[in-house]
Amino acid sequence: xxxxxxxxxxxxxxxxxxxxxxxxxxxxKAVDGITLSVEQGETxxxxxxxxxxxxxxxxxxxxxxxxxEGEIMFGGTDVRSLNTEQLRRFRTDMQMVFQDxxxxxxxxxxVQRILEEPLRTHGSVPSGELKSRVExxxxxxxxxxxxxxxxxxxxxxxxxxxxxxxxxLALNPKFIxxxxxxxxxxxxxxxxxxxxxxxxxxxxxxxxxxxxHDLSVVKFISDRVAVMYLGRVVELAPTKELFAKPLHPYTxxxxxxxxVPNPGQKKQRIVLTGDVPNPETPPTxxxxxxxxxxxxxxxxxxxxxxxxxDTGHQVSCHLY
Amino acid sequence: MSTAAHSAHSSxxxxxxxxxxxxxxxxxxxxxxxxxxxIGLTFIFIWTVIAVIAPWIAPYDPYVTNMANKLQAPxxxxxxxxxxxxxxxxxxxxxxxxxSIWTGLIAVGISFVIGVPLGGIAAYYGGRTGxxxxxxxxxxxSFPSLVLSMAIAASIGAGLTSAMIAVGIVGIxxxxxxxxxxxxxLREKEYIEASRAIGVKNTVILYRHILPNALAPLMVQxxxxxxxxILTASSLSFLGLGVKPPIAEWGAMxxxxxxxxxxxxxxxxxxxxxxxxxxxxGFNLLGDGFRDVLDPRLxxxx
Numbered sequence: 001x002x003x004x005x006x007x008x009x010x011x012x013x014x015x016x017x018x019x020x021x022x023x024x025x026x027x028x029k030a031v032d033g034i035t036l037s038v039e040q041g042e043t044x045x046x047x048x049x050x051x052x053x054x055x056x057x058x059x060x061x062x063x064x065x066x067x068x069e070g071e072i073m074f075g076g077t078d079v080r081s082l083n084t085e086q087l088r089r090f091r092t093d094m095q096m097v098f099q100d101x102x103x104x105x106x107x108x109x110x111v112q113r114i115l116e117e118p119l120r121t122h123g124s125v126p127s128g129e130l131k132s133r134v135e136x137x138x139x140x141x142x143x144x145x146x147x148x149x150x151x152x153x154x155x156x157x158x159x160x161x162x163x164x165x166x167x168x169l170a171l172n173p174k175f176i177x178x179x180x181x182x183x184x185x186x187x188x189x190x191x192x193x194x195x196x197x198x199x200x201x202x203x204x205x206x207x208x209x210x211x212x213h214d215l216s217v218v219k220f221i222s223d224r225v226a227v228m229y230l231g232r233v234v235e236l237a238p239t240k241e242l243f244a245k246p247l248h249p250y251t252x253x254x255x256x257x258x259x260v261p262n263p264g265q266k267k268q269r270i271v272l273t274g275d276v277p278n279p280e281t282p283p284t285x286x287x288x289x290x291x292x293x294x295x296x297x298x299x300x301x302x303x304x305x306x307x308x309x310d311t312g313h314q315v316s317c318h319l320y
Numbered sequence: 321m322s323t324a325a326h327s328a329h330s331s332x333x334x335x336x337x338x339x340x341x342x343x344x345x346x347x348x349x350x351x352x353x354x355x356x357x358x359i360g361l362t363f364i365f366i367w368t369v370i371a372v373i374a375p376w377i378a379p380y381d382p383y384v385t386n387m388a389n390k391l392q393a394p395x396x397x398x399x400x401x402x403x404x405x406x407x408x409x410x411x412x413x414x415x416x417x418x419x420s421i422w423t424g425l426i427a428v429g430i431s432f433v434i435g436v437p438l439g440g441i442a443a444y445y446g447g448r449t450g451x452x453x454x455x456x457x458x459x460x461x462s463f464p465s466l467v468l469s470m471a472i473a474a475s476i477g478a479g480l481t482s483a484m485i486a487v488g489i490v491g492i493x494x495x496x497x498x499x500x501x502x503x504x505x506l507r508e509k510e511y512i513e514a515s516r517a518i519g520v521k522n523t524v525i526l527y528r529h530i531l532p533n534a535l536a537p538l539m540v541q542x543x544x545x546x547x548x549x550i551l552t553a554s555s556l557s558f559l560g561l562g563v564k565p566p567i568a569e570w571g572a573m574x575x576x577x578x579x580x581x582x583x584x585x586x587x588x589x590x591x592x593x594x595x596x597x598x599x600x601x602g603f604n605l606l607g608d609g610f611r612d613v614l615d616p617r618l619x620x621x622x
Binding site for chain 1 (some may be wrong): 343345510511513514516517518519520524529532533556
C-alpha cells in the first residue's frame with residue numbers, strides 16, 4: 001500500500017475580531033495542528049464529539065475551507081500550492097459526500113441535471129453520452145434510471161444520499177471525504193448505504209476519509225481510526241486495535257459510551273466531568289487535562305505530541 | 321378549499337416542500353385565490369392589453385390639435401373631454417399606457433440586471449469588494465428616491481430615456497440588498513458547497529444555483545418596483561424632467577393640465593391621474609399578494 005494523502009500540521013484558525021476597526025483579539029482553533037496520512041484504498045475514520053473539528057478537517061483537506069497553516073500532499077501534489085484553476089481541475093480526484101441529504105442537493109434541479117453537473121463542468125464525457133453516463137451512475141448506486149427526471153424532494157433520505165454518492169463518483173475520484181454520510185438516516189437505511197459505500201470502494205479502489213461520531217458505524221467501515229479532541233488528533237490506530245485496547249483516556253471514555261446490545265453484560269462507563277473547553281481559550285498543556293481522570297502535574301504545563309508506540313498505534317498522552 | 325388544506329398539510333409534513341411552491345402552477349393558483357392579488361392582476365392585465373392595442377382602440381389621434389374644440393367637457397364624442405389644444409384625452413390616456421408600462425419594464429429591468437449581480441457578488445465573495453459594493457448601495461439608498469432620480473435625470477438631460485435610466489438607477493440598491501441577503505443564506509447551503517467541491521466556477525454557481533433559488537423574493541420586488549417606477553417616471557415628467565410635452569404621458573398630461581383645475585376643467589388632470597393610480601395600485605396589490613403567497617413557505621423552509 002502506498003500513501004495517497006499526507007497531512008502535516010494542518011491548522012484552521014478563525015480570527016475573533018472586536019471593535020470598530022476589527023482588531024483581532026483571538027482565534028478559535030477549530031483545527032490545531034493535525035498530522036495524519038491516508039493509505040491508498042483504506043478507510044480512515046475521524047471520530048470525535050460535536051465541535052472537535054472533524055468536519056473542518058475534512059473540508060480543509062479539500063480546500064473547501066482555506067487552511068490557515070500546514071501541508072497537504074495528495075499523490076505527490078502539494079494541494080495548498082494549487083491556484084484556483086489548478087484546484088478546480090484537481091477536484092476530479094477528491095470528492096465529498098455530505099451529511100444532510102436534504103440540503104446537499106439543489107431543490108430546483110432534477111437528478112439528471114445534478115449528476116450531469118460534474119461531467120459538464122470538467123467536460124469529461126461528450127455531451128452525447130451524458131444521458132447514458134447518468135443512467136449508469138444511477139444504476140451503480142442502486143437507483144432506477146427512470147427516476148432521473150425527478151426532483152430531490154421526491155426521494156427518500158436514503159435515496160437522496162445515494163444521489164449524493166453518485167455525484168461524488170461521477171468524476172472517478174481517487175479519494176472521497178464522507179462527512180457523516182449516514183448520521184441523518186434511519187438505522188436500517190444506514191446499513192444499506194454503508195454496504196453500498198463498501199461495495200463501491202472495492203469496485204473502484206476508492207479511498208475514504210470517513211468523518212463520524214457514531215462508533216458502531218466506524219467499527220464497521222473503517223480500517224484505521226483517528227480520534228479527535230478539540231482540534232487535535234489524540235489517538236490514531238487500526239480499528240481492531242483501537243476498539244480492543246484504547247490508550248488515550250479520552251478514547252477510553254468514548255468507547256465506554258458505546259451501547260452494548262447485551263443487557264447481561266456488565267459494563268463500566270467512564271463518565272467525563274465538565275464540558276468541552278472553549279476552543280478560543282483551550283487549556284494549557286494537554287487540552288484534555290481538566291477532564292482527564294489520570295491528569296498529572298505535567299499535563300497542565302506540557303502539551304503531549306502524537307507519538308507512534310507499536311503496530312502503528314499512535315497516541316498523544318504523557319501516560320505512554 | 322381542498323387544495324388549501326392539501327398545501328397546508330404538505331408544508332407541515334415535509335420541510336423540503338417550499339421549493340415545490342415555486343413551481344408556477346402552485347404559485348398561480350395560490351395567487352388567484354388571494355383576492356387583492358387577483359384585483360391587482362386584473363388592473364395590470366387591462367392596462368397591458370390597452371398598451372398593446374392602443375392604436376386600434378383610440379377614437380382619435382392623440383397628437384392632432386383642434387383649437388376650435390379645446391377644453392371640451394366629457395361628452396359622447398369625447399368620453400374624457402379634450403385638453404387645451406383640443407386633443408382627445410381618452411386617446412392620450414390610452415397611448416400613455418404604452419409609455420408608462422414600457423418605462424416601468426425598462427427601469428425595473430435596469431435595476432434588476434445591475435442590482436442582482438452586484439448583491440450576489442457582494443455576498444458570495446464577501447470581503448472588501450462586498451463591503452464597498454454594499455456601502456455604495458447604502459449611499460444610494462440614503463437619498464430620497466425622487467430627489468435622486470431628478471438629479472440623475474437632470475444630469476443626463478430631460479427625455480424619456482433619461483427618465484428610464486434615472487428610475488432604474490434609483491431602484492438598484494433595493495435589488496442589490498435583497499439579493500445580498502438571499503445569497504448570504506444560500507451560500508452556506510450544502511448543495512453550494514457540493515458544487516464547489518465538484519469544481520464548478522463561482523460565476524456559474526451564482527447564476528445556476530443561487531439565482532434560481534433567490535428568484536421568488538426578487539419577483540416580488542420586481543412587481544412592487546414596477547409601481548414605483550411608473551410613479552417616479554410620471555413624477556419626473558410632471559416636473560419637466562421626463563417625457564417632452566407633445567408626447568402623451570400621464571405625468572406630463574397632469575403637468576400641462578394643472579392650471580385648468582382652478583378654472584373648472586377638472587378632466588384634464590383627473591383621467592391621467594386615475595390611470596396612474598390604478599396601474600400602480602395593480603402592481604402593488606400583485607406584489608403584496610406575491611409576498612403573502614411566498615412568505616409562509618419561505619419561513620417554513622428555514
